[in-house]
Amino acid sequence: MWDDATKNDLRKRNPLDRKHLTDDEIDSIHLANIALLEEIGPRLRVRQIIIYTAIIFYRRFYQTQSFVNFDPHLVVGTVFFLASKVEESQLSLTTVASVLHHYTTSGVDEDESMYTFQDKDILECEFYVIEALQFDLILHHPFPSLLQFLDEFEIHEECLQLAWQLVQYSYRTDIILLYPPFMVAYAAAYISCRDAGYDAAQVFATVNIKKDLLLKIVGEFQEAVDDEKKLYAVQVAALEKLEEIIPDATSAEAEATPAAPAEK
Known part of the structure; x- marks a missing residue:
């Protein structure tokens, strides 16, 4: 990641879904599933970092x-x-499968439910996920950089709350994939300082970062908010189309042949 890629570059890496869905429909489906992850987390009583x-x-x-x-x-x-x-903070596999079943079958007749995944299905899929991630499971999140920055500059608590919310929001967008975590944190801090009445440019004047990149990310936060409204507008139709293309549960094991991961 973070190799001057753009949103369009991310979309080009997986053309297969684009034979069936538009870019907005795909993004709206991802938004729905990220919301599902955010909803499952509290049910499992896990730390927020696991969700992210x-x-x-x-x-x-x-x-x-x-x-x-x-x-x-x-x-x-x-x-x-x-x-x-x-x-x-390993969770019980059975617990995860049970909670997943609850959230994906709510309001659906048990006999008609497509989401009857069992422990073994998650274990098998885990292998494919790890392979697609190229066995790179070590992540760095923006939160530590945000706390360090706001503490160093003694920024008001109000800024911390807004900046924290913006960093959380970045996980719903391509921003978190396209830029280093510390730059995401700084962009969130910049917006929160500006909105709280600070002279954000002056606050960041002594910070050794690329100012043009910082302002670019700041702009993309606003673009993401505007785009989200458009994604919600197509989400219901997109999820209906998704049902037509996902693998049948009874044949998924035979059909699951992961594509080669893109080179970093």
Whole structure:
């Protein structure tokens, strides 16, 4: 990651889904599944860092893999289980499968449910996820950099709250994939300082970072907020189309052949 890639570069890495869905539809589906990860987390009573690690794993997985081969609900459960191990707070596989089943079958007749994933399905999918991630499971998140910056400059608590929310929001966007974590943190701090009435340019004048890149990320935060409204508008139709292309649960094991991960 972070090799001057753009949003369009991320989209080009997996053309298969784009035979069935538009870019906005794909992004809206990802947004729905990230929301599912955020909802499952409190139910499992896990630390927030596990949720954010799971989101990164999910997003990186679908940079190279397709809905056609991997049902995103199964991937959601798998990355959550994997993230809990990476963050040294391993969850029970049965518990993850049970909670996943609850959230993906709510309001659906049991006989008609497509989401009857079991422990073994998550374990098998875990292998494919790790392979797609090229066995690179070590992540760095923006939160430590944000806390260090705000503490060093003695910024008001109000700024911390807004900046923290912006960093959390970045996981719903491509920003978290495109830029180093410390730059995401600085961009969130810049916006929060500016909105709280600080002279953000002056605050950052002594910070040794690329100012043009900082302002670019600041702009992309606003673009992401504007784009999200558009994504929600197509989400219902996109999720309906998704049902037509995901692998059948009974044949998923035979059809799951992960594509080669893109080179870093």
